[in-house]
Amino acid sequence: MESIITRFPPSPTGYLHVGGARTALFNWLYAKQNNGKFILRIEDTDTVRSTQASVDAIFEAMEWLELDWDEGPFFQSQRFDLYREYLQRLLNSGDAYYCTCTPEEVDVMRKKAMALGEKPKYDGRCRERGLLKTDNAVIRFKSPLKGTTVVEDVIKGNIVFQNTEQDDFVVCRSDGTPTYNFVVVVDDITMGINTVIRGDDHVMNTPKQILLYRALKAKLPVFGHVPMVLGKDKTRLSKRHGAMSVTAYRDMGYLPDAFINYLVRLGWSHGDQEFFTREELLEKFNLKNIGKSAGVFDLDKLTALNADHIRAATVTQLALKVRPFFKEKGYDVARNDYLEKVVGTLHTRSKTLVEMAEGAHFYYRDTVEPYDEKAAKKFLKPSVVPILTSLAEKLDAIPDLKEKTQEGAFKKVMEEMGLGFGKIAQPVRVALTGTTVSPGIFEIIEVLGRDRVMARLRAAVEFIETTG
RNA sequence: GGUCCCAUCGUCUAGUGGUUUAGGACGUCGGCCUCUCACGCCGGUAACCCGGGUUCGAAUCCCGGUGGGAUCACCA
Numbered sequence: 001m002e003s004i005i006t007r008f009p010p011s012p013t014g015y016l017h018v019g020g021a022r023t024a025l026f027n028w029l030y031a032k033q034n035n036g037k038f039i040l041r042i043e044d045t046d047t048v049r050s051t052q053a054s055v056d057a058i059f060e061a062m063e064w065l066e067l068d069w070d071e072g073p074f075f076q077s078q079r080f081d082l083y084r085e086y087l088q089r090l091l092n093s094g095d096a097y098y099c100t101c102t103p104e105e106v107d108v109m110r111k112k113a114m115a116l117g118e119k120p121k122y123d124g125r126c127r128e129r130g131l132l133k134t135d136n137a138v139i140r141f142k143s144p145l146k147g148t149t150v151v152e153d154v155i156k157g158n159i160v161f162q163n164t165e166q167d168d169f170v171v172c173r174s175d176g177t178p179t180y181n182f183v184v185v186v187d188d189i190t191m192g193i194n195t196v197i198r199g200d201d202h203v204m205n206t207p208k209q210i211l212l213y214r215a216l217k218a219k220l221p222v223f224g225h226v227p228m229v230l231g232k233d234k235t236r237l238s239k240r241h242g243a244m245s246v247t248a249y250r251d252m253g254y255l256p257d258a259f260i261n262y263l264v265r266l267g268w269s270h271g272d273q274e275f276f277t278r279e280e281l282l283e284k285f286n287l288k289n290i291g292k293s294a295g296v297f298d299l300d301k302l303t304a305l306n307a308d309h310i311r312a313a314t315v316t317q318l319a320l321k322v323r324p325f326f327k328e329k330g331y332d333v334a335r336n337d338y339l340e341k342v343v344g345t346l347h348t349r350s351k352t353l354v355e356m357a358e359g360a361h362f363y364y365r366d367t368v369e370p371y372d373e374k375a376a377k378k379f380l381k382p383s384v385v386p387i388l389t390s391l392a393e394k395l396d397a398i399p400d401l402k403e404k405t406q407e408g409a410f411k412k413v414m415e416e417m418g419l420g421f422g423k424i425a426q427p428v429r430v431a432l433t434g435t436t437v438s439p440g441i442f443e444i445i446e447v448l449g450r451d452r453v454m455a456r457l458r459a460a461v462e463f464i465e466t467t468g
Numbered sequence: 469g470g471u472c473c474c475a476u477c478g479u480c481u482a483g484u485g486g487u488u489u490a491g492g493a494c495g496u497c498g499g500c501c502u503c504u505c506a507c508g509c510c511g512g513u514a515a516c517c518c519g520g521g522u523u524c525g526a527a528u529c530c531c532g533g534u535g536g537g538a539u540c541a542c543c544a
Binding site for chain 1: 470471540542
């Protein structure tokens with residue numbers, strides 16, 4: 001069997017968005033799991049809208065998602081000679097012709113057809129005129145006048161198009177540049193692409209492309225059109241729905257593996273399984289189980305999945321991923337062993353890396369003040385001064401301040417004061433972290449270390465005495 | 469408007485004629501656990517778009533309707 005060759009062909013007119021990332025992912029998974037090739041091709045024939053910044057943004061996003069390509073990136077803007085050659089073939093075989101109608105004239109044809117209640121299209125008036133090349137001529141493809149063109153879609157099944165619906169579309173503009181449907185076909189043929197997985201929005205292009213394949217006497221690839229990703233209001237995902245750029249999700253603290261897990265699961269299933277590692281995806285992904293209907297992008301579900309992936313990761317892996325977020329917050333990340341300890345306490349309680357960075361704040365501040373106003377009001381009252389001073393004393397007497405060794409100190413204070421653990425832990429938590437929400441008290445004390453624990457306990461007492 | 473696609477809980481989905489009082493996950497609600505918040509655990513809520521067929525039997529097959537989406541360029 002010939003090996004699978006897929007491609008991802010973004011046009012560099014913006015960042016890589018969610019829908020694009022998903023088709024890239026499907027192509028990548030399918031190629032990789034079949035020991036095939038995944039090719040990256042930049043469709044930059046629209047020189048006006050294409051930018052280098054967009055090309056860079058696409059690379060950046062692909063890198064974050066860890067989608068590597070085996071060939072390319074190819075740039076269509078550098079392949080014009082090839083397109084010209086194929087254009088000539090079409091002309092030579094009589095499958096294309098020059099047309100001198102101006103855009104305005106074609107527009108009139110469309111309007112006229114529309115007025116008659118017909119489908120707006122070019123009427124083919126230059127089709128048999130045998131025109132030669134002139135300055136403002138375009139080249140049109142000679143579309144069959146009858147019959148049907150069938151798209152055999154591996155996801156949607158057979159889709160039948162009447163050829164009468166097709167008009168003689170332009171394959172080469174009057175300025176000599178080739179158009180999209182033509183270059184795609186030439187590229188896919190010459191790059192040996194045999195599997196085309198792309199968005200739903202391309203189905204209407206497919207019959208045109210099939211006609212081109214036939215005229216060029218090339219073998220058809222397997223087509224698979226994946227449904228769109230929609231926003232909450234069921235319309236095409238756009239800026240209104242929040243972040244479009246894939247890298248925005250990186251910046252919001254999502255793990256790439258969680259993100260691809262979510263993207264694949266949106267529209268594809270493997271029974272009831274929700275959580276997939278990258279390796280599992282590579283193993284289990286298939287075209288057959290891709291659904292036919294569009295899916296709504298749901299941030300809550302992504303977040304839940306992200307939490308699962310965070311929990312499944314090791315502390316070492318997480319430390320590596322969260323590092324940039326800590327840096328961003330101004331935390332000193334030089335000491336990796338400390339960072340890992342911090343991450344260890346936040347591991348199962350963070351849904352995103354951003355959340356983790358926020359939760360780590362108190363570990364990296366010299367002082368915990370100013371306290372959260374409500375927390376201080378509720379827990380840092382004169383009545384807790386004896387608790388804090390007594391606990392400080394007892395903790396200080398413990399030579400090795402580990403999670404396990406602290407219990408005795410707390411017990412003694414509980415007995416002395418005749419209070420439950422909760423009554424003691426909360427004020428201590430506020431004293432050590434500044435808030436009422438944090439990891440467990442014992443963990444915090446161990447990670448913070450004796451000096452800072454003592455200083456913060458003392459500071460809290462001082463705070464109570466000066467404000468109280 | 470023409471053409472094309474789609475249609476199971478709010479959302480992602482399982483389900484391919486009977487094993488289904490339609491299952492799971494996210495969300496949501498309630499409870500338990502507990503040093504706070506989470507996590508975890510337990511439980512509740514909630515769906516086969518409508519109408520006709522086919523069949524002993526339909527979420528599953530067929531037709532029609534409705535609804536949603538895509539696309540109609542010398543853009544990709």
